[in-house]
Amino acid sequence: MTSEFLGLPGAVAATGADAGVAAHYGDPFREQRALARGEAVVDLSHRAVISVSGSDRLSWIDSITSQAVKGMRPGDSSETLLLDQHGHLEYAVGLLDDGETLWMLLEASEAPGLLDWLTRMRFMLRVEPADRSAEFAVIGAVGDAGLPAAAPAGVPLIWRDPWSAVAPGGHQYAAADGHPAADWHWTQTIVPRSALAEIAATRPAAGILAAEALRIAAWRPRAATEVDERSIPHELDWLRSAVHLTKGCYRGQETVAKVHNLGHPPRRLVMLHLDGSDAVLPHPGDEVMLKDKCVGKITSSAIHFELGPIALAVVKRSADPASTLTVATDDTTVAAAQEIIVPPDAGATAGVPRIPRLGAVRR
Structure with missing residues (x-):
């Protein structure tokens, strides 16, 4: 489906995970400022919308995912993760x-697999999952954008990102003071897809690059960028908004509890402040180096209208948090100062003393 926003003057199409919407409309910094002030909207019509109807929907999702959602009331927003058995x-x-x-x-690429899994997991419960992306589209904004939200049950469908605070039952590994998410008031409004043309014609628009720059500055992980086949929630500080640590069993819960209480995540998310003197912005997948060793990879990068060139990266837990890293990109090397999100000592919250190995000599 071609978005009506791509027909706006100056629209430059995005690529990769954001193909199908505009990267920008000719002035990314102006668009970023307008978006941050709540004066522009972002076309997210390439994202997927799935509905689950039926009286068992909340208890069912509660039982198979990481978040406690049984008590959600009409209009409540939340976030959850589906994990594998490991x-x-x-x-x-x-x-x-x-x-x-x-x-x-969710991301459009994830919708077919998730819908298939949900359909197979229904058993005899009163639930009916369906892909509604052909009927509904998503528009992003900072704050309440006053958009014509769909409301099939009388409740406007406006999702308020829970990343702005630690959710009940969650845990934050990042330092409590000065977390940039305190200023992250991101919303996603579900609108009838038939309303996109009117919204595009009447509302100031910012491209997806603007939204990504603000997301990176808020340390907000995204499935399409920060997640790979080895990712566990702890590495991305996702226990903050999407995991309830005491709600009971679900697939993958043993690993969540074990790493949080007794171990440490093997990798950690950092924000990098990049040297912009060569006007080179690293790309996702570029290697992050400590001296001559690769310690991680860039997952997202952007030029922020206030912070300059920044990036999120996932690095080894053992990488010295005080060291200046470098990023190998486009046949050059870019210096990168770390801002710690997940610290190396994240986890092991239970404080269980380590038992000496059998035969070890005590000194």
């Missing part, structure tokens, strides 16, 4: 309930 991330999903239907927001 605790690795498979799907990250925004949740919004309207009293009759649970609405799921």
